[in-house]
Amino acid sequence: MSRLDLIPAFSVDRVFIEPWRDHADTFFWIALMGFFVTTACGLVGTFLVWRRMALVGDAISHSILPGIVIAFFLAQTRATTPLFIGALVAAGLTVWCIEAIHHHSRIKPDAALGIVFSSFFAVGIILLTLFADSVDLDADCVLFGEIGFLPLEDPVVLGGLFLGPLPLVRMGAVLVGILLLLALVYRPLVLASFDPGLARILGFGPRGINFGLMAVLAITVVSAFESVGAILVVAMLIFPPATGSLLSDRMPVILAGNALVAAVSALGGLHLAIWLEASIAACMVCVAGAVFGLAWLLSPRRGLLRRRPPLSIPFSDPTATPTETTRPS
Amino acid sequence: MSAALRPAALLLVLAAPARASAARIDELTETRLFQQAVEFLTLADPVVRTALAGSLLLGVCCGLLGSFMVVRRLSLAGDAIAHAVLPGIVLGFFWTLTKNPLALFIGAVLAGLAGAFVLGLIRDSTHLKEDTALGLVLSGFYAVGIVGLTMLQNHPLSGQSGLETFLFGQAAALSPDDVRLMAVVTGLSLLIVLLLYKELLASSFDPGFSRCLGLPVKLLHHLVMVLLTFAVVVSLQAVGAVLVAAMIITPAATAYLLTDRFHRMIFYSCLLGAASGGLGVFLSYLGNRLPTGPFIVLAASCFFGLAFTFAPRHGLLHRTYRLRTRRTTIALENALKTVYRIREDKGFSEEGVPVGELQARLGEPDAVFTKLLRALTARQWATWAPGDTHVFLTPAGWLRACAVVRNHRLWELYLTHAADYPPDHVHDDAEVIEHILGEDTVRQLERRLDFPDTDPHGRLIPSLGDLQQSLGVHPARPRAEGYDMPR
Numbered sequence: 001m002s003r004l005d006l007i008p009a010f011s012v013d014r015v016f017i018e019p020w021r022d023h024a025d026t027f028f029w030i031a032l033m034g035f036f037v038t039t040a041c042g043l044v045g046t047f048l049v050w051r052r053m054a055l056v057g058d059a060i061s062h063s064i065l066p067g068i069v070i071a072f073f074l075a076q077t078r079a080t081t082p083l084f085i086g087a088l089v090a091a092g093l094t095v096w097c098i099e100a101i102h103h104h105s106r107i108k109p110d111a112a113l114g115i116v117f118s119s120f121f122a123v124g125i126i127l128l129t130l131f132a133d134s135v136d137l138d139a140d141c142v143l144f145g146e147i148g149f150l151p152l153e154d155p156v157v158l159g160g161l162f163l164g165p166l167p168l169v170r171m172g173a174v175l176v177g178i179l180l181l182l183a184l185v186y187r188p189l190v191l192a193s194f195d196p197g198l199a200r201i202l203g204f205g206p207r208g209i210n211f212g213l214m215a216v217l218a219i220t221v222v223s224a225f226e227s228v229g230a231i232l233v234v235a236m237l238i239f240p241p242a243t244g245s246l247l248s249d250r251m252p253v254i255l256a257g258n259a260l261v262a263a264v265s266a267l268g269g270l271h272l273a274i275w276l277e278a279s280i281a282a283c284m285v286c287v288a289g290a291v292f293g294l295a296w297l298l299s300p301r302r303g304l305l306r307r308r309p310p311l312s313i314p315f316s317d318p319t320a321t322p323t324e325t326t327r328p329s
Numbered sequence: 330m331s332a333a334l335r336p337a338a339l340l341l342v343l344a345a346p347a348r349a350s351a352a353r354i355d356e357l358t359e360t361r362l363f364q365q366a367v368e369f370l371t372l373a374d375p376v377v378r379t380a381l382a383g384s385l386l387l388g389v390c391c392g393l394l395g396s397f398m399v400v401r402r403l404s405l406a407g408d409a410i411a412h413a414v415l416p417g418i419v420l421g422f423f424w425t426l427t428k429n430p431l432a433l434f435i436g437a438v439l440a441g442l443a444g445a446f447v448l449g450l451i452r453d454s455t456h457l458k459e460d461t462a463l464g465l466v467l468s469g470f471y472a473v474g475i476v477g478l479t480m481l482q483n484h485p486l487s488g489q490s491g492l493e494t495f496l497f498g499q500a501a502a503l504s505p506d507d508v509r510l511m512a513v514v515t516g517l518s519l520l521i522v523l524l525l526y527k528e529l530l531a532s533s534f535d536p537g538f539s540r541c542l543g544l545p546v547k548l549l550h551h552l553v554m555v556l557l558t559f560a561v562v563v564s565l566q567a568v569g570a571v572l573v574a575a576m577i578i579t580p581a582a583t584a585y586l587l588t589d590r591f592h593r594m595i596f597y598s599c600l601l602g603a604a605s606g607g608l609g610v611f612l613s614y615l616g617n618r619l620p621t622g623p624f625i626v627l628a629a630s631c632f633f634g635l636a637f638t639f640a641p642r643h644g645l646l647h648r649t650y651r652l653r654t655r656r657t658t659i660a661l662e663n664a665l666k667t668v669y670r671i672r673e674d675k676g677f678s679e680e681g682v683p684v685g686e687l688q689a690r691l692g693e694p695d696a697v698f699t700k701l702l703r704a705l706t707a708r709q710w711a712t713w714a715p716g717d718t719h720v721f722l723t724p725a726g727w728l729r730a731c732a733v734v735r736n737h738r739l740w741e742l743y744l745t746h747a748a749d750y751p752p753d754h755v756h757d758d759a760e761v762i763e764h765i766l767g768e769d770t771v772r773q774l775e776r777r778l779d780f781p782d783t784d785p786h787g788r789l790i791p792s793l794g795d796l797q798q799s800l801g802v803h804p805a806r807p808r809a810e811g812y813d814m815p816r
């Protein structure tokens with residue numbers, strides 16, 4: 001077997017037609033789940049990116065491990081609710097610790113974040129090792145889920161109406177909740193993100209808004225990645241907003257752009273994964289990365305290809321006669 | 330479909346250190362712990378020697394480079410690079426189709442450098458902030474790596490790959506060759522930092538200034554990133570991708586709390602890194618092959634917790650103590666000021682101030698007020714004993730009272746004259762700043778306001794020179810020359 005066999009042959013039929021002909025029900029739910037997760041993460045992530053907190057999602061996704069292990073140890077069940085609560089508590093504790101270290105010492109937020117999440121993760125792994133006998137917990141299935149393994153056998157039926165599999169309904173509910181919250185507090189949220197001082201003067205407590213944002217982030221991360229995997233959540237908190245902010249300066253446009261990026265990467269990632277026979281979540285991220293790369297290159301005002309190189313001013317030799325500084329146009 | 334799903338099983342590798350080395354804690358009796366400790370400390374076991382040497386080197390190397398990362402506010406660059414090496418490792422494996430350490434190492438370094446390059450490119454060419462750029466590199470590269478890894482799973486040869494040990498390795502699994510590589514990387518980093526210390530220092534703290542000096546700031550930045558990439562790649566085997574970030578950040582952040590001098594910070598950071606490495610290996614050895622990485626990280630975090638609480642100047646306890654002292658001083662100074670105001674209202678005719686009137690003016694409940702009077706007496710700013718009807722200020726207390734009132738009124742005058750505030754808007758501001766103004770600032774204010782006598786509300790601004798003269802504390806000096814403020 002040669003190296004090239006690693007990349008499976010591309011055929012339109014296998015990649016684009018067969019999935020929808022033979023496995024439409026499975027793939028529909030997976031694509032929809034990808035869309036839900038990406039949109040929800042993108043909406044929350046827009047504000048995180050603006051507040052220089054893009055990596056908090058990454059930190060939370062690692063630091064909930066001890067919460068899950070302890071919740072599992074106490075409840076001795078793989079039911080979702082206790083694990084969800086444990087993860088949420090750990091997420092809250094993480095955010096609190098980061099804030100506390102940042103406020104009560106001269107450690108910068110990024111260093112505080114690194115210290116906290118690595119400590120939590122280390123504790124989680126040690127607990128997993130110690131409880132290995134008494135805890136029948138697959139860290140991989142809880143922590144590092146894969147969207148391809150989406151459990152579909154657990155349908156939610158409300159008043160005789162089939163709504164969909166449980167994880168999807170939950171993620172959909174989270175998305176609707178985020179949209180409702182956004183509609184309610186859009187103005188204060190934007191204000192507090194751009195000008196915390198003005199927000200405080202006008203009576204919108206930025207602390208309260210910050211706390212609310214962190215709570216929404218924790219809920220989104222925890223409910224998403226049990227079924228889709230950490231990599232998708234962490235990446236989708238950052239890629240869609242970063243793409244949007246390269247293309248536009250208007251908040252509503254960036255927020256709406258999230259949905260577009262979400263749709264493209266969910267569908268594109270699914271088909272890429274089918275072609276390459278690789279992880280679906282990772283492929284969705286790759287597509288989102290490609291979309292970001294395109295925006296980075298081609299953005300009308302900020303694209304690499306459109307950007308003017310900065311003025312070059314000779315610094316080194318102060319005695320030299322001033323040369324013309326030219327701007328290639 | 331199943332082919333597409335199979336790779337997900339590989340995500341299991343993230344939990345590999347935990348599962349590969351599961352130990353039963355209940356097996357560990359006291360004697361075995363003791364035996365293990367002795368065995369460790371005598372360094373009889375060559376595995377222990379290698380693991381210990383590796384962890385110490387790693388601690389020194391990461392501590393050294395971490396110091397630069399922390400002061401450059403790029404703390405999480407280590408984390409991003411640690412994740413970004415994944416595609417390189419996959420590529421290295423793909424190249425040789427065996428777990429050839431050299432190929433994996435080269436692949437990892439190349440991918441790490443690519444990650445660092447993209448990071449710099451995003452930072453330089455877009456308006457996106459550092460954290461966003463780090464997140465993009467981290468998750469983007471990692472996703473590409475996962476795609477490659479899951480594709481490799483379809484390859485018949487990948488059964489023996491064991492890539493996860495490279496990514497989520499054990500310090501106990503280090504080979505003497507790995508340790509030699511670590512020694513080379515550590516030595517190289519030490520050498521470069523020693524040679525270019527001044528340049529690196531300047532460009533880390535003030536890039537703009539360094540550029541004006543003609544330093545190649547960008548080149549130095551790339552140099553540090555290259556060294557960091559080497560350090561991350563050699564650390565991966567001992568602590569795993571997720572926890573490398575801690576080795577870079579935690580010892581450096583701890584050292585940052587302990588000192589204000591950068592060379593001392595580097596020294597402490599290396600020391601703390603080595604200590605955490607040694608302690609982590611020791612603890613994991615006690616537990617009979619518990620995973621090493623988490624224990625190293627936990628040891629580093631414990632050091633950080635200690636420094637966070639007890640550090641001499643920047644620790645939580647000291648900060649709280651300082652805050653409390655400052656609050657007490659402010660309360661006392663406000664009481665002194667009120668005494669001054671009461672005496673002023675009576676034309677300075679009486680020496681003492683009635684206790685009841687003072688309490689009414691301050692509006693404090695009995696318990697707080699009594700405590701305040703006691704504290705004033707204890708600082709020798711006033712004389713008062715329980716049962717006394719009047720409070721008398723000592724000379725020192727009176728000077729202090731005058732100084733606070735002077736600060737207050739000077740500031741009010743400054744705001745109305747120089748900053749064009751209306752006179753009824755200046756009181757609250759002055760109320761805050763009267764405790765903070767230093768003597769040098771007061772001199773400047775006086776000079777700028779041409780040594781005023783009255784504040785905007787027409788009240789006299791006390792002149793300490795006159796008072797000191799009348800109290801006989803200092804010989805008379807002309808007003809313009811200034812005077813000493815009692816501390």
